[in-house]
Amino acid sequence: MKIYGSSFMKVTIAILLSFILTLPAQASSKTSISNQITDINKQKKNTEANINDAKNKVNNLESAKNKLETYLSELNAKLMELSEQLEDLGNQITTKEEEITTTQQELDDAKAKEEKQYIDMKTRIKFMYENGDTTYLQLFLEAESISEALNRAEYIMQIYDYDRDMLTKFKETKEEIAEKEALLVKEQEELLALQNEVEVKQQQVAEVVASTSTKISSYSSEIEATEKKAKEYEAKLAEQNDKLENLKQLQAQQKAAAEKAAKEKAAKEKAEKEATTKGQQSASTDSENNAGGASSSSAGDLAMLAAIIQCEAGGESTEGKLAVGSVVMNRVRSSSYPNTIVGVIYQSGQFSPVASGRFALVLAQGANSSCVSAAQRVLDGHSSGSWLQFRTANSMIDGTVIGNHVFF
Known part of the structure; x- marks a missing residue:
C-alpha cells in the first residue's frame, strides 16, 4: 500500500x-x-x-x-485661325499694293495730261497775244458780214473757255487721284499694322501653347x-x-x-x-503552440519643332529627323514663308499632322527624347541642307532621299 x-x-x-x-x-x-x-x-x-x-x-x-487639354485644343484652333488671318491680310496687302501702283500710274497720266493741256493753252494764248491785233483784224476784214465776224470772235472765246475748263478738270482729276492714292497708302499702313499685331498675338498664343503643353506633361508625370x-x-x-x-x-x-x-x-x-x-492512473498530455507574423515614389520653339519632327519623321533615323527640322528652319529664314517656327508649322495647308490634330496630341504629351534631341541640334545651328520641301520618296521627284522622304 x-x-x-x-x-x-x-x-x-x-x-x-x-x-x-x-x-x-x-x-x-x-x-x-x-x-x-x-x-x-x-x-x-x-x-x-x-x-x-x-x-x-x-x-x-x-x-x-483634361481641362488643360481642352484649353490646348482651343489654343491650337486659335493659332490656325490667326494663321488664316495672316494669310488673308497678306493677300489684302498684295491687292492694295497693286491698287496703289495702278493709282500712281493714273496720277502720272493725269499730271501729264494737265501739263500738256496747260502747254497747249499757253501756246494758243501766247500766239493770240503776240499776233492779237493782226488776228482779230483779219477775222473782221476776212469776214463777209458782221455776223460772221462775231461768230469768229465767239469761236476764239470758246477755245479759250475750253482750255480753261479742261485745265480745271485735269487739276480736279489729279487731286482726286492724289486723294485716292493717299487713302490707299493709309489703308496699306493699317493693314501692315494689323498684320504685325496678329503676328505678335500668334507668338503669344504659341508661348501659351508651349507652357500649357509643359503643364500637361508635368501632370501626366x-x-x-x-x-x-x-x-x-x-x-x-x-x-x-x-x-x-x-x-x-x-x-x-x-x-x-x-x-x-x-x-x-x-x-x-x-x-x-x-x-x-x-487506485489506478492514466495520464496523457497534449500541447500545440504555433505563432508567427511579420509587420510589416525659347522652350516653346523646342517643343513645337520636336513635335512636328515626331509627327513627320518619328520612325526615321536621326539623319531623317534632322532633315525635317532643317526644312522647318529653312522656311523660317526664307522670305517666302512666315519668319517664326509657329508661323511655319501652322501655315495653312503645309503640314498634314496639324490639320488632322495629331500634332496637337503629340505637343500635349511631349515628343520623345530622340525628336527633342534632333530639334535641339537644329535650333543650335545644325543644317542638313537648304531644302524647303519634302515628300514621301518616289521616282517622280528629284531630290535628296533620306529614309522614306525625298528633300528638295
Whole structure:
C-alpha cells in the first residue's frame, strides 16, 4: 500500500506541473497574436487612407489635365485661325499694293495730261497775244458780214473757255487721284499694322501653347507617379490582408487547441479522480503552440519643332529627323514663308499632322527624347541642307532621299 501511494503522488505532481508550465506560454501566445492583429488593422486603415488620398489626387490631376487639354485644343484652333488671318491680310496687302501702283500710274497720266493741256493753252494764248491785233483784224476784214465776224470772235472765246475748263478738270482729276492714292497708302499702313499685331498675338498664343503643353506633361508625370504609388499601397494592403487572415487562422487554431486542452484537462481530472478512487492512473498530455507574423515614389520653339519632327519623321533615323527640322528652319529664314517656327508649322495647308490634330496630341504629351534631341541640334545651328520641301520618296521627284522622304 505504501509503494502504491508514493507512485500515485509522483504522477499527480508531474501532471500538475506540466499543466501549470503550459499556461503562461499559451496566454503569452494569445496576447501576441491579438496585439499583431490590432497592429495590422491599424496599418490597414493607414494604407486604405493612403490609397484613397492617392486616388483622389489622381482624379484631381486627371480633371486638371483634361481641362488643360481642352484649353490646348482651343489654343491650337486659335493659332490656325490667326494663321488664316495672316494669310488673308497678306493677300489684302498684295491687292492694295497693286491698287496703289495702278493709282500712281493714273496720277502720272493725269499730271501729264494737265501739263500738256496747260502747254497747249499757253501756246494758243501766247500766239493770240503776240499776233492779237493782226488776228482779230483779219477775222473782221476776212469776214463777209458782221455776223460772221462775231461768230469768229465767239469761236476764239470758246477755245479759250475750253482750255480753261479742261485745265480745271485735269487739276480736279489729279487731286482726286492724289486723294485716292493717299487713302490707299493709309489703308496699306493699317493693314501692315494689323498684320504685325496678329503676328505678335500668334507668338503669344504659341508661348501659351508651349507652357500649357509643359503643364500637361508635368501632370501626366505626376499622375503616373501617383498611380504607381497607389499600386504600391494596394500591394501593401493585400499583403496586410494576407497577414491578417493568417493571424486570424492561427488565432482560431489556438482557440481550438485551448478548447481541446480544456477538454483534455477535464478528462485528466476525471481520470485522476477515478485513479484516486480505483487506485489506478492514466495520464496523457497534449500541447500545440504555433505563432508567427511579420509587420510589416525659347522652350516653346523646342517643343513645337520636336513635335512636328515626331509627327513627320518619328520612325526615321536621326539623319531623317534632322532633315525635317532643317526644312522647318529653312522656311523660317526664307522670305517666302512666315519668319517664326509657329508661323511655319501652322501655315495653312503645309503640314498634314496639324490639320488632322495629331500634332496637337503629340505637343500635349511631349515628343520623345530622340525628336527633342534632333530639334535641339537644329535650333543650335545644325543644317542638313537648304531644302524647303519634302515628300514621301518616289521616282517622280528629284531630290535628296533620306529614309522614306525625298528633300528638295
